Amino acid sequence: MTTHGHYHDVLNDLNPQHRDLRQMIPDVYRGFGEMSNAAFASGAMDKKYKELIAMVIGVVAGCDGCIASHARGAARAGASKQEAAEAIGVSILMHGGPATIYGARAYTAFCEFADAAAGDAQ
Template identity: 85%
Template sequence: MGICIIFTMSDHNHYHDVLDELNPQHRSLRKMIPDVYRGFGEMSKAALTSGALDTKTKELIALTIGVVAGCDGCIASHAQGAVRAGASKEEAAEAIGVSILMHGGPATIYGARAYDAFCEFADAAVGSAAG
């Protein structure tokens, strides 16, 4: 069983930091296996492009899968993507609620993390638009 670390409000930019921490690791591995990363990037773009479901809905689905998988990097990436696609805090909370229904107790931990990540990126986006 893994160890859960709960982040406090003092970790205001935690999910920005998660992405910043992962970027050099991804760059390093991407240099070694560029075709894999290129293929993953193409698949990601294809999967998240609007079709019958819009990009916002798809990012919220990906966010909730990150909750169920317990993946902070996925949560950070798709929280940011959902904000960029125009999702509201209410939409994020409701989507996370479905992951709690489907995954139970562990989703209450990662669901709270996902909502915190979403709010962090949403608040930053509002701050950027105002400034």
């Protein structure tokens, strides 16, 4: 059995909030979903790199929900811990001290989802 951690809880806590708002503005969420599907579709760049980019934008924005969502997406898309760490390193270069805090959170989140995926695969 896989043990889920903090970043699984972050996503679980946000789900009912998203559901409530989505019921009020379904067209906005539908449009956002379509844009998300288009943006993350593999093309010249694989989905894993797009998810890593989104994760480090979450680092720069200081958004734990974004970090959790895209850390999970990157892990599911096959990104390695080293790839996640190096992407986070770029966010630290570009954003400085605050990125060292949210970057550490993002790496923890990525490892949580990667380890859960590895445990589920066994």
